[in-house]
Amino acid sequence: MNLRLRTLVALASLILSFEGAAQSLSMVQTANLSKCTGDSLRLELNVTGSNMSAANGFRVMMAPGAPSTFTVPNSDTLDIVKWRSVFPLPVGTDTNSVGAKYVWVIVSDSITASGFYSIVIQSTSPVLWSDTIQVLVNVSPQSEITAISGGFDNLHTGGPDWGFCFGDTLTLYANTGQNGYQWFKDGTLMTGETNDSLLVVNSGTYSIEVSNGVCTKMSADTIINVFQPTTSVVHLPAGMQTLEVLDKDGVIDSLGFCETEFLQLAGPNSAAVGTSVLYQWLRDSVDLFGQTFTVPILGANQINLSTNEGGVYYLETVWLPGGCPDTSDAFWLFVDSIPDTEIQAVAWPGQTTVSLTICENDSTQLATIVSQGAWTYQWEVRFPAGSGNWTSIPNETSDKLTVSTAIVSGSAEYRLVIDNDYCTHTTSELLVNVVKLPTIAVAPADSLALCAGDSVLVGVTGSSTSYLWTFPGGSYSGASFYAKTPGVYVVAGTNANGCVNYDTLEVFFFTVNANAGPDQTVLPGSTVQLNATGGLLYYWYADVPTYFSDPYNPNAQTVPTQDTTMYVVEVLNSYGCFDTDTMFVYTFDPATLVPDLSNVMNVITPNGDGFNDVFDLSELVRADSCDLVVLDRWGAQVFEQKRYTSGWDGSTQGGDPLPDGTYYYLLVCDDIIRFRGAITVVRP
Template sequence: MKQSLRMRWLLIAVMAFAGNHLLAQSVTLTQTPNASVCTGDSLHINLTVISTYPGNNSFDVEMTPGNAATADFTDPATLDIPIAKWVPNNGPVPAGDTNNAGSKVLSIVVPETITTNGTYSIRLVSSNPAGFSTNVFEVAVNVTITATIDTANVKGAFKNIYTPGNPDDWGKCVDDTVVLYANPGFNYQWMVNGVDVRLAQPGRTDDRRDSLLVWLPGTYTVEVSSGPVCPGTSDPIVINNYIPNPVVNIQPIFLQPWVEELDFQFSPSLDSVQFCESDSVLIWGDRPQIPGEFYTYRWLKDTVNQNGLDTVVAIPGATNDTIFVTSDLMATSTTPFYMEIYLEVTDTMTGCVTLGTDPKWVWMDTVPDTEISAIEWGTALPGASTILCVEDSIRLRADTIGGPDWEYQWQARFPLNGGTWANLPDDTLPTLQVDTALIPDSAEYRLVINNLTCTWLTQPIQVNIVPNPVFQFLPSDSVALCAGDSVLVAVTGNGLQYDWSNGFIGTSQYLSTPGQYWVRATGVNQCVTYDTLILFPLVVNANAGPDQTVGPNEDVVMAATGGVSYYWYADEPAYFSNRRDPNTRTRPIKDTTKYYVEVTAANGCVGIDSMMVYIESPFGSGPDLSNVQNVMTPNGDGANDDLDLREVIQGDACELVVMNRWGSTVYTEEDYTNGWSGVTNGGDQLPDGTYYFLLACDDEVRYQGAITIIRNNE
């Protein structure tokens, strides 16, 4: 509704008096001097009802040209004016109570249909009693100047197609300027949102012309005046900034799982992603959401201008509603491997352009395209052989070690024919040790490298395991050997060369010394295998029995033990009843005779033992031989360290001969002085064991017996 922003208030004193003598109602009306009002203004009237009217009574307001003396309310020009509202003047009178006695205020609006300035009379007319009217109130009415904004001549704006049905709603692009025109020939004051433009937009002084430049949105009106009386205010015109809405989206991660989301896990929008250079990221702009909108698209990326300031630049050819970010596009980025993607949309109906301020951030990973090499132990140099013996090992290592975002996983394919690639548990370092404890045979190995979004498979390296040579001993790896014998021992297998611990190189040799021998077989790829041969002696416990002393012409009964067959002989001519009887009878011819017995054991080995037979002199007994020393312990403790034969020698010059159990002489001393300590003539200690000695005095054997050497008697 058009109405003046300047309200004129007229206070009219009305005195009501009785028009019906039965009810005695009365109303008094007081004229305000020089009352004046503009068309379209509100007029508030104070009145006092003296007596209460019936509850069904209502008042009408009549307004006619002329003063109180000339007013003719029957004139067709008389106007019926609706009462806008009732307001109590004082006291608790309800706003809608028009009939109760008391002071009240009513409001009317002076009709804008009045087109002629002049004096007008106003009265109140009741409906019950019907036709009752008050006295006349005079008021000067001035016609309000018509103010309009020429909506047919709005420059730089467009009818806002997005709010249809509102003819006063106009749109403009954000950076555009609109020109509004008022009806010419008056004084002007332009307003925005009810405030003078110069106050709402400080610095402006152009708001009192018949046109106005508009670059900010708002509700604009113009007040038109010609002198101080009754200026007019135009209907409002609404200017809105129309801003196309460029909404940028990234294809959801579940549709492109090779892309890594960098936003917070529960972020409502996806703003930052990372992808591998071998992949791409799909970004698209939303279609317009308002019916009737149509966009064209232009994609831009961040850059730095010649002044070093951040700015954006169009991506060549990127004019669809979607864009694929690839490694080729990322290669044009200002910051390596990083780019900000912006979207600019243009509304095809209005030509309005909007550059989005909410970019998408894209990072690109490079493929960790390194390879693996075999490394020499003790060095960092590649080129190690990948052909291994069973007990060997080799190191495989990535040629390039990446940053902290590189993750490693070794894989193996075994067996070579038909095997599938599988992860090696816990092998997640850049280096891998390959041996048969990891995989027992030849296999291929490769390294899987991940760096958040990229995955790289190295070329495989095949590691071949060469079996060690296999061989065995013939006749066996444990061979028994009779004393003094030798045995032919051989090896057979797939070795290329056999090295023996005694220095022999070959496949077979004769061995005669008991002991332990190792053999090293060298095969293909210089792979070696060791095995051990044990050559142990077979011991024959030959025992000829104790030495005996007999009288002249007495027989001696032998008592040999330790075998399964026996053979007797002597160092002097002797008679045997049966040389092969362990208990044969013999009669010595000489005073002292040494008897030998060859004892053959069940294992076929032969041992020899001897015993002495003495013929007792008929002229008396010789030295006491019943208590001759038979054990010596040459350990330096002063007890039994030497062979003491003083009781036998009795001061004579006697020769001592010591033999081992096989009859070989190990020590001789022509004039024995009781100082033999169990050594050879060269001073080497004899091994512990039993030895035989013979003591000859004046070319006659005075005593022969056994002596046992024990150095360690613990």
């Protein structure tokens, strides 16, 4: 707390100690008090005695010199801008309570003569007068921006500001004849700007502080905005059928459309009162050297431009007031021409004449007279001709079309829709007449089965005038003939219009697969069980007179009369077709074998020591294909292997070890017994 405040607090404490005394007002005189007009002045006021009335108000009056009395007519009433009660605590804004207070007032700008002035404070309820203090008042200098050069009244923003065009400058001028100047921008001192004029290059709020050597004064703010017009070009798509936006971003500045339509481009309009815009549309052009340059479009000086020509367009504007120029970004227009062509029938390769009349199973080809790679195509068909609706043909999007009944079942009209990016052209239609095929049907059926070697009479009926049969290994011209070769028979019938229709007949042989069963090896005098399959009826016979239990039984029994007997079975199926098969029966008596131990092994010792582990007959077999059959001493077969040379280790057919002992074997090569012998199996 400073000395003056401590003094006020002590004085207020003394006054409060006489509670109930008469009310009074007093001010503290500050030594050498000096202010400029327009400055803020803080007064120190003490209210003593008792609190003022709640209806009380205060008036601060200032008069030149030292008047004996103050009246409103001969005084300046100073505006009170702020109160603060400093005692008793707490600090607040109370004005009527007993205590010490600060009062802030503004020294009036209406004072025109410097000198000493007296100040007094008057209360209204009750009416009291404080003592008088003295203050030296100095008249502040005039501070204002008196002129602006290079700018204009900025009506474009709708606010009270001044403007200049982007890229230009303007100059502010202050009142002259003062001792000092300091320019401010947006409330911040501008370093080095201490002249009575200022060159402005940026938007901002500008003011100047002027000094007369004693007092300074800040001018009113002047708002200055750089005006940079924006010339945007938009398109007006209403009513356009072919317009396509080509941009990939959010800014539309690239459009395509067909030459049959006109596109409206529109520039910006000035919405602010008192403003206007001048327009000039521009377009890129190319000189004789291929260089691009921009030229104005003659007569195109309105806000809108209507065009059906491709190119790069710009809009040049001048904004008034101010005359600020601007040019829009490029606006690209791509205008396509109509793909003007028609369709015609064209010949197939090798065809000499072209016709729009085809058979049901034939086709003709339509194509454009002129085509270009940039065009896209869609073929359409109207069926029935003259009364149906036009529909797109799926997947037919080239400049050619193969017309057949795969599209529609009869005569129809065809046309082609051609797109050139933005232009669409529909050709004239062509009528394709479809002639019915002749009827044709094979007899007696579509498929026939024969026994091998048989034949069957086949024929054809229908509306054809001639017939041609083709089949495996031959052909026949006529309606009927005998077929005896298995396979597919195709008959082609041709009518008076030259249209050909086809039918097929499949002739196949019944398959009989006779099976006489596997060959057998038996002891002499044994009864052999035969087992035939593959048909309905069977008959057995042999290459030598042989006994059969029942030769018509597929499972007949027989007793062979020689070492090798060939048995034949004839098999008949349910359709009367037959087949034959053979099997051999070998008789073998192990007791009659005379082993030849000089060249053939007679003992094997399958113990894995690498010596005599397997029965090796490679010297006997050599390069021939021989089968090995091993029998036990009772004649039962225990092992058999086709194409044997070596490898039997005394095991059964299933791989189980046979008991030690003597076994008998046959080596059969090309159905002839090459060797008979005995082999002893010994496992050490």
